[in-house]
Amino acid sequence: MAVMTYAQAAQLALRQEMQRDPRVWALGEDLGPEGGVAGQYLDLQREFGRDRIVDTPISESTIMGSAIGAAICGTRPVVELRYADFGLCAADEIVNQAAKARYMLGGQVRVPVVIRQQIGFRDGMAAQHSQSTEAWWVHIPGLVVVAPATPSDSHELLKAAIRCDDPVIYMEHKELWTTSGEVDTAVEPAPLGRALVRRHGTDLTLVTWSGMLPDCLAAAETLSARGVQVEVIDLRTLWPWDRDTVFGSVARTGRLLVVHQAVRIGGFGAELVAETTECLFGDLDCAPRRLGAPRTPVPYSQPLEALCRVSEAQIVATVLAMVGAAASTGHR
Amino acid sequence: MAVMTYAQAAQLALRQEMQRDPRVWALGEDLGPEGGVAGQYLDLQREFGRDRIVDTPISESTIMGSAIGAAICGTRPVVELRYADFGLCAADEIVNQAAKARYMLGGQVRVPVVIRQQIGFRDGMAAQHSQSTEAWWVHIPGLVVVAPATPSDSHELLKAAIRCDDPVIYMEHKELWTTSGEVDTAVEPAPLGRALVRRHGTDLTLVTWSGMLPDCLAAAETLSARGVQVEVIDLRTLWPWDRDTVFGSVARTGRLLVVHQAVRIGGFGAELVAETTECLFGDLDCAPRRLGAPRTPVPYSQPLEALCRVSEAQIVATVLAMVGAAASTGHR
Amino acid sequence: MEVSVERIHGMFQRMLLMRAFDEHAGDARRANLLRGSVHEYIGQEAIAAGVCAALHDRDYLSSYHRGHGHCIAKGADPTAMMLELYGKAGGVCGGKGGSMHVADFSLGILGANGVVADGVTIAVGAAQAVRLLGEDRIVVAFFGDGALNRGPMLEALNWARVYDLPVLFVCEDNGYSDRTRTVSVTGGPGIVARSEAFGIRTQSVDGNDLIAVAHAAAKLVAEVRAGRGPLFLHATTYRWRGHLALDKGLYRDPAELEGHQANDPIERVVAWLGAHGVTTRTIDADRREAVAQIEAAVAAAQAAPLPDAQALFTDVQDLGAPAWP
C-alpha cells in the first residue's frame, strides 16, 4: 500500500504493465518532455525509450489509426488523445476501425488498444476542452468504456484495461489527477465490468462515476445527517456496466438517481434509467431521475461554468424530493 | 400536389430553396456527375453552376470546416457527408466548431448549416456504411437533429432545415430514397420540432422516426386487427423533440414503446424513455420499452443483417406483451 | 534486378484470376446475387500482381475498398473470398465483412476497408508493430488517387517518415475518385509532389505494364526491407468498370474507356510472354484454368451454408452481452 495521486497511480500502472509485457507501449503528443499534461507518463520515456513512449505529431487520426494497426499486429498500444474533445478528431478511426475490426474480419484479429481521453470540467477550460463524451462510446458496439474515480482505480483499472483484448475507451477526469489516496501497488487488476458500492444505504440508489463521485459522497454524508441513507455506487466500467450491483441495490431501495457531469440530455444516465425502468418497473417507488449538465456548451466564465455543474446541493435536494415524493404517495 | 420519391422531394426542396435564396449552396463529393448517391442533387449543378453545387475532394474535415466558415460569413451551406459513418470523419468540426461557435463567441455569429448524413441499413452495406448515429448528435448542445420519414417530410423538413439559423444534423434513410408519396410542392415549411401522429390509438404510444416508420405502421395495422389500437408518433425532429405530442399521448395510453434502427443500448430511445418516465411516472401502466439493433456491428450477410433489424413481428410481440402485462396487473 | 519469365508468368496467372473473380463479382452484384458495394479491380490487375510478387507471405498488406485483387495477389484463396462475397459461413470473414472487408490475416492481409485512407493509417501502425517486435517484415499499403486528398492519408505519410518505417505506399492512380475526376479536386503539381514533400522518395510507373511494375516493386521492396523506407510507388492505371458494380460510369466519355481498354494490362503481358517464348496454347490454358477456378469458387459459394444466427453475437468483444433480454 502507498499513498499517491490519481496521476501517479496511472503512471505506476502503465510502468508496471510495460515492465511486465514488452508488447505494451504508449503514443501521443508530448508524452516525453514533461510526462503528459498531468505527469501521467512522467519519467517513462527515460525508462523505456522513445520507441515505447512515442512522442507523436499533432495527427489524431493517425495516432489512432496507427495504434489500431499496431494492435492487430501483435502489440498493445496505449493511446493518449489528451482531451475527449480531441478524441472526436479520431472518432472515425475509433468507431469504424477499432470497434469493428474484430467483428468485420470474422474474428481474425483483436484490437487490444487503450484509448485514453480526459473528460470533465476543470477551471475554465471552456467549450472545447471540457466535454464528457462517455455516452457516445457506450453506444458503439465493440468498445469497452472505463472511467476510474479514485487513485486506487486509476491504478487497477488502467492495468485491467491494458490487459483487455478489446478496445477500451479509458476516461480520466481532469479534476481527479491531483486527488490522492491509498493504492495497493501489488494488486492484480480486477476484472472490468464491476461496480463498487462506495457507501451503503437503504433509501435510494445513487449511481455515478468519475469526477462526480466525491460530490455524491459528500451529498450522501449530508443526507445521512438528515436521516436519509443513500447507497452510492461507483460504476467504474460504463460498458459493460454492472447490472447485478445496480439492480440488486435498486430492488432494495426502490429509487434510482444517476449523477454525471456530462450533458444530461442523451447522456449515459438515460440508458441506466431506461434499462432499470424496463427491468425493475414494479420495484420502483418513484420515478428514477438523472442529474447532469444542461444542454449548453461549457462556458468559460466561472459563475456560468459553476451553474453547469451538478452541485452537492442539487443532489441533496433531488434525493429529498424523491424520497419525500415516495413518502407522500406511499409504496404503490 | 404531386407524387414523387423521397429523393425527388429532397431534390425539389433544395432546388426551391436555392431559387429562393442565393445564399444557399451545397457541397460534397460527387454531387455533380450523377446528382449524389441517390440522385438527391440531380440536375442541380446544371441549373446553379459549379459554384453553388460544389464537387469536393475526399476531405470530410474540410468539407465540414469550410461549410462552417462559409456559414458564419453569410451563406447557408448544405453539406453532404454521404453516410453517417463518414460523418464521424468530421465529428470534431461538427461538435467542436459548428455546434459551439455561436455560444463560444457570445452570439456574434450563427452557423446556419445543414449537415446531411444518411443513416440505416440497406442491402448489405455492412459495418462501415449502415450506422444510425442520431443519439450522438442529440447529446451535443447547439445541434438540431432532423430525420424525415416520408417524401412529404423529405421536402418540407429539408426546406425547414435550410431556413434554420442553427446547425441541423439532417439524417436521411437509405432505404427511403425510392419510396414515393404525395408532396405538396408549394408548401411553406412547418416549424421544426413538431411530431406527427401517423395513426391514432388508445392502447399504447409507439414513438419512432425515419426508416422504422413503415414497419411500425404495418405492425399497428396487424395489432389493430387483433384489437389493440396503437398510436404511432413519427418524431421527425429528434432535437428538440415534441414533448407535448408524446406526453399527451402517453398520458392517455399509459404505455410507451420506442422503436429505432440504431443500436438499442445508448440509443435515443433511452432518452425518450428516461425523460417520459421522469415526467409521467404516475401515468404509466407498464414499463416503457425500447426496440433497436443489438449492440453488434452491422454484419454483411443477409440473414445476420436481418436479425439486427427490428421486425414487424418483434414490434407486434412487444406491444402484445406490454398490453397483456398491464392487463394482468391492472391499473396501479 | 531482373525478373524471370517464369515469375512473370506466375504473376500473369494471378492477374487472370483477379480478372475472372471480378468479372463474376460485378455480374453477380448486378444480378443481385451479392449485396452491398462491390468495387471491381478490372483494368488495374498489373499493380497488385507486380507488387505482391515482391512480398513474402509474412509481409503485411493493407488495402482499400477496391480490394479483391490485392487479396488474390497476396495469395488469398479465391473460394474463401467468394464465399465471403456471398455472405456464407465459410467466407474469409465468416460472411460478416463482405466485399469491402475481405482479409486473410494468415497471409498478412490486414483487410480491405470501407473508409478512404483509413487502411493507410493502419498500415503505418502495422509497421510500428513490426519495428517494436523486431520482426522481419515490411508493410505495403495500397490506396487510390482520391485518397491523397484526405487528411489521414497525408498524416500517415508524415508519420512513416518521422519514424522511418518499413512501408511501401502504392498509389493506384486510375484518374477517378468515385464519379469525380481526381484532377478536378486535386491542387498543385500532383501526387508525386505530395509524397516527396513528406520526404518520401517516390517512383512513378505505368501501372498497366506488369513488367515495369514488377521491376519497380522488386527494387522498392528490397530497399524498404533493407531499412531505406518508407518509399512510394505511384502507378497510373484506369478502371474499366464504374466506381462500383451498380455504377454504369455514364459520366465518362466512351472513347476514353475504349482507349484504355486497348491498353489492357493482361493483353500486354500476353504479348510479352509470347515474345519470351510462352506459347499461345499455354496462355489459353491459363485463361481456361482461371475461369474454371473461379467457376468452382462460385459453385462452392453458392452451395455453402449461410451463417448461423448465433454468429451475429460472436466476435463483438469479450466483455458484455451484445443484447440484454
Add this chain to the structure above:
Amino acid sequence: MEVSVERIHGMFQRMLLMRAFDEHAGDARRANLLRGSVHEYIGQEAIAAGVCAALHDRDYLSSYHRGHGHCIAKGADPTAMMLELYGKAGGVCGGKGGSMHVADFSLGILGANGVVADGVTIAVGAAQAVRLLGEDRIVVAFFGDGALNRGPMLEALNWARVYDLPVLFVCEDNGYSDRTRTVSVTGGPGIVARSEAFGIRTQSVDGNDLIAVAHAAAKLVAEVRAGRGPLFLHATTYRWRGHLALDKGLYRDPAELEGHQANDPIERVVAWLGAHGVTTRTIDADRREAVAQIEAAVAAAQAAPLPDAQALFTDVQDLGAPAWP
C-alpha cells in the same frame, strides 16, 4: 512596395500593446486571476502586426489558440478582450469564450480556436463565402508550425488551391508544438515544401523582422486581393514563454531562449525607427502609452460585472430549451 515610417510606427505601437496585453495575461493566469489556457504571444508580435497592417477592416482573419496578438493587430479593443479573459459580461464573447475563443466579428475576426488547425478549414470556407457573395474581401489564416502535421490543415491547403480562393496562409513557425520540437515530428524538407506541394506559392520571412514581414505581407495581400491567391507566408520566430502560461518551459535549454530574446522583434523595430528619425522620447512615450492602456483595460476588467446566470442559456440555439425542468 514601400512601407512608410509612419505606418511602421503604427504597427510598432500595436506590437507594444500585444506585448503588454500578454505580459499581463500570463502573469494574471499564473496568479489564478484568469482561468483555463492562456497562450502568450510574446516574441512573435511582428508577424501579426506586419500582416494585419496590410488588411482592411472588412477582411477576415482566423486565428488559433495563441490568438490575442492577432486580435489586437486587427484592431480589436484590448479592454473588451481583457474583460473576456476575466470572464466578464462585457467581454468580446460575453465571457463565455475566454482566451482561446477571443473574436470580434465586427472586425472580421472569426476567432481564436482551441483545436489545432480547425481555424484553417474555417478560413477557407470564409473565402468561399466571399467568392459566392461577390464581396471584396480576403481571408488571412494564422496557425503554428505544429498544425502542418494535422490532416485538416493539409486538406485545407488543397482546398484553397482547388477553388483558387482568396486566402493568405500565415504559418508562425516558432519551432515548438506544445512541449515537442516540431522538427522531431515533421518529416521531409519542411513546411515550405508542403505548401508548395499543394501548388501554393510560398514565401519565407524572418518573422522577428517587422519591416520584412510588413513588406512581404503587403505584396502577398495585394496579390491575393488581385485574385492570384491562395498564397502562403512562412514566418520563423520563437515564443519566449512556455506553451501556455502555466508551462515553465523547462524542456528548453535556457541558452536557446536567451539567444532568441536577444532577437526581440520589438527592440529590432526600435532600432529601425531610431535609424529612421523617430526619437527615443517618442518611443518611450509609446511604451508608456501601451502599458497605460493595458492597465486601464485590466482595471476595467477587474471592476466589470460577471455575467448573469441566464447568460448560460442564451445563444445555444433558437430551438429547444437547454434545460428541461
